[in-house]
Amino acid sequence: KATVSVLNCYRSGRTQQAGSGMGGLEKVRVGWSMSTRWTDPPMMLMLLIPYCLAQIYWVLRCLLAFDFVWMFAPAAVSYVYWNFVYHAAEPADIEKFLVFKDAALRKTYAGRKMPICEFYEHFIEGEVSLKDGADMLVTLDKHRNEFLNYKTTVRQLRFLIEQFFPQTSSSFKDKSATKKEIADHYDRGNDFFNAFMGPSMVYTSAFYRGLTQSLEIAQENKMSLICDKVHLKKGETFLDIGCGWGTLVRHAAKKYGAKATGVTLSVEGAAWCKENNKKDGVDTEILCMDYRDIPKDRKFDKVSSIEMAEHVGLANFQLYLNGVKNLMKDDGIFLMQVAGLRQGSNWEDVAWGLFMSKYIFPGADASTPLNWYIQQCEKAGFEVHSVETIGRHYSHTIHGWYDNWMKNRKAMESKYTPRLFRLWEVFLAWSVVAAGQGSATCYQIAMNKNTYDYPRDRWCNDSPEANMAFGN
Numbered sequence: 001k002a003t004v005s006v007l008n009c010y011r012s013g014r015t016q017q018a019g020s021g022m023g024g025l026e027k028v029r030v031g032w033s034m035s036t037r038w039t040d041p042p043m044m045l046m047l048l049i050p051y052c053l054a055q056i057y058w059v060l061r062c063l064l065a066f067d068f069v070w071m072f073a074p075a076a077v078s079y080v081y082w083n084f085v086y087h088a089a090e091p092a093d094i095e096k097f098l099v100f101k102d103a104a105l106r107k108t109y110a111g112r113k114m115p116i117c118e119f120y121e122h123f124i125e126g127e128v129s130l131k132d133g134a135d136m137l138v139t140l141d142k143h144r145n146e147f148l149n150y151k152t153t154v155r156q157l158r159f160l161i162e163q164f165f166p167q168t169s170s171s172f173k174d175k176s177a178t179k180k181e182i183a184d185h186y187d188r189g190n191d192f193f194n195a196f197m198g199p200s201m202v203y204t205s206a207f208y209r210g211l212t213q214s215l216e217i218a219q220e221n222k223m224s225l226i227c228d229k230v231h232l233k234k235g236e237t238f239l240d241i242g243c244g245w246g247t248l249v250r251h252a253a254k255k256y257g258a259k260a261t262g263v264t265l266s267v268e269g270a271a272w273c274k275e276n277n278k279k280d281g282v283d284t285e286i287l288c289m290d291y292r293d294i295p296k297d298r299k300f301d302k303v304s305s306i307e308m309a310e311h312v313g314l315a316n317f318q319l320y321l322n323g324v325k326n327l328m329k330d331d332g333i334f335l336m337q338v339a340g341l342r343q344g345s346n347w348e349d350v351a352w353g354l355f356m357s358k359y360i361f362p363g364a365d366a367s368t369p370l371n372w373y374i375q376q377c378e379k380a381g382f383e384v385h386s387v388e389t390i391g392r393h394y395s396h397t398i399h400g401w402y403d404n405w406m407k408n409r410k411a412m413e414s415k416y417t418p419r420l421f422r423l424w425e426v427f428l429a430w431s432v433v434a435a436g437q438g439s440a441t442c443y444q445i446a447m448n449k450n451t452y453d454y455p456r457d458r459w460c461n462d463s464p465e466a467n468m469a470f471g472n
Contacts, residue, residue, distance in 0.1 A: 029314045033368040034353075036344040045152060045350060049160060087151060089113075094147045097139060099129045116148045116351050117156055120426045124419060137402055137429040144433075150347040156354055188416070190245070190272050195412050196405040196428065201245035201272065204307040204337060205394035205442045215400035218393070223251040226304055229386070229446045230333040231458060232256045236301035239263070239327060241291050242308025246273030249284045258302075261285040263294055291320065299329050306337040307442070310367045321380035331455050334382065336373075336445045339394075342438055343369040349439040352430060360427050370443055383450035385459060391441030395432050402428040 031042035055075055062071035089112040098114075100106035105127055122128045130139055190201070197203055198215055206218035207225050226248065232238055234257030240249050243262030246269070253260040262284060264270055270288040277284055287294065291312070303324055312320040324334055342349050353367075361367075370387065377384055405412070405421075405428055413421045434440045448454055 030341075030353075030368060033372045034341050034343065034345045034349075040344055041347045041350045042345055045160070048152070048157060052157065052161070087115075090149060092147045095131070097131055097134070097143060097147045099131050100127070101129070102127050113147055113149045115151045115153050116144070116348075117153055117355065119148055120355060120430075121155065123426060124423050126418065126422070135406075136425050137399070137432055140429050141433050141436075150351045152347075159354065159358055188268075190268050192412070192416060193245075195408040196401040196424070198400070198404050200247055202247050203244050205390050206397040206400075207390060207393050208396055211396065215397065215404075218397065218400075219247070220251070222393075223248050224255065226306070226335055226337070226444075227252055227256050227258075229444065230302040230304065230335050232258050232302050235259065237261070237299075239294075239298075239300040239303045241294070241303065241305040241324065242311075243269070243273070243286070244306075245269050246276065246284065246286060248304065248306065249273075249286075250277065250280055250282045253282045253284050254280060261287065261298075261300070263287045263289060263291060265290060291323065294323070294327060296326065298327060300327055301329055301332055303328055303332060303334045304337070305334075307339055309336055309338050310361070314368075317376050318380055321376060321382070325381060325449060328449065330449060330451065330453075332448065333385075334447050336377075336447070337390075338373060338443055338445070339367050340370055340373070340391075340441045340443055341367055342441070343371065345439070349434075352434045352439050355430070356427075359423060367440075373443065373445060377445065377447055378450075381450055382447040383454070384445060384447045386444075386446045388444045389441055390444060391435050391438060394440075394442045395436035398428055398431045398435060402432060 028046055031046050034040070035043045037043070055078065058074055059071055062068070091111060092113040094109055094112065094114060095106075098119075100109075102122075105122060119128070123130075130136060193203065194201060200216050200219040202219045202222075205222065206215060207222035208218045209221055213221070227238075230238075232252060236258050238249070238252045238256075238258040238260045240252070240260070240262045243249050243264050244266070246262050246264075249260035249262040250273075252258040262273065264273070264286065265288065267288070270286055273284070273286045277286075291308075305324065309317070309320060328334060341353060345353070370389075374384055374387070402425075405424055409421060412424075431440070435442070
């Protein structure tokens with residue numbers, strides 16, 4: 001009989017950690033990590049914020065000095081440049097692709113390209129639609145550059161400025177803020193996620209061994225790959241931090257004979273774990289709590305964290321990694337799978353990142369290029385054994401999610417509103433493109449404690465597990 005230890009999901013919210021988030025500075029640090037040169041778009045975008053603040057300061061200074069002649073001169077110059085130079089019309093047959101439901105909006109963009117951030121805002125709100133019911137994925141993949149551009153808009157600048165204020169920021173990372181972030185996204189309803197993730201209920205990149213494989217087989221591949229990379233053996237203790245719907249811990253227990261424990265903040269996810277443990281006859285432990293509340297006296301042979309680390313925030317990343325290290329036995333192995341961003345991102349990459357930050361994963365500020373992750377792991381006292389980039393696998397994974405979502409349009413629109421359906425339609429379609437071309441990616445990073453007496457010969461052992469650990 002399956003047994004599940006589900007601790008009170010609200011207990012961890014009682015303890016606050018003030019000051020663990022840095023608000024808008026988190027977004028600045030992400031932009032900094034993405035940039036190689038001062039002229040890279042993330043840096044240029046960040047410089048626009050102090051420029052706007054300087055404009056406000058100038059107006060106030062002139063007002064106090066009763067200098068009304070020069071008060072609005074810089075703002076007037078900026079307005080002319082912004083609207084008539086930077087946002088000068090780029091000719092395009094936009095109505096070949098879009099149907100406008102608002103006459104004023106149609107007039108604004110007649111015969112010209114539309115910034116992609118304006119496109120998704122108007123599409124989500126139902127103010128434009130794709131012509132002749134065209135497929136969103138095909139349109140963005142094959143035709144986006146024919147009618148869209150990636151220029152920054154006032155709407156995006158407003159969003160970035162709001163990140164510096166606690167009331168509107170998604171980057172403050174105390175326990176209550178983290179709990180709310182998880183609940184707002186992951187507790188919509190298990191049927192919502194099942195509508196695109198399918199029966200496996202896995203919200204992370206799969207691993208394909210041939211593009212003829214189904215999404216479900218590819219997800220099982222990924223779970224076995226994780227278990228093999230950490231050399232999981234029968235009877236060993238296994239911890240998955242951010243276990244979601246518990247599919248990996250059930251797989252580790254059922255296929256590898258591990259004593260598996262999962263940690264999640266999602267109430268709905270924990271309920272799903274409990275129900276499916278009973279169905280599968282699997283004995284796992286589910287702790288519903290913040291990662292900072294995992295009992296410090298627990299020690300595990302193997303640990304994984306699959307696309308959860310992005311949510312802890314840059315300021316908390318060392319706290320998170322050191323917490324993982326303290327939960328591991330000295331000869332343990334840790335595998336961290338994390339979503340990442342392209343180093344030296346261009347304006348298209350930035351546009352996608354801002355969309356994700358605003359609408360899909362508002363607090364996932366620790367999505368960075370690979371070099372930042374490696375530096376953080378080594379700084380925390382880990383020795384990185386192997387890194388495998390699985391971004392292209394992610395593109396095919398999300399393509400499977402998109403196909404599932406579009407098949408369930410009627411039911412999802414009926415229960416969750418057409419607006420939310422359209423939001424997810426854009427999210428999934430655009431993410432297929434982003435992951436496919438490297439704007440976004442995903443890494444599997446296997447590591448161990450960097451100590452003199454760590455049993456490193458395990459990496460030299462000619463066994464299937466060792467080969468898997470090298471990504472072969």
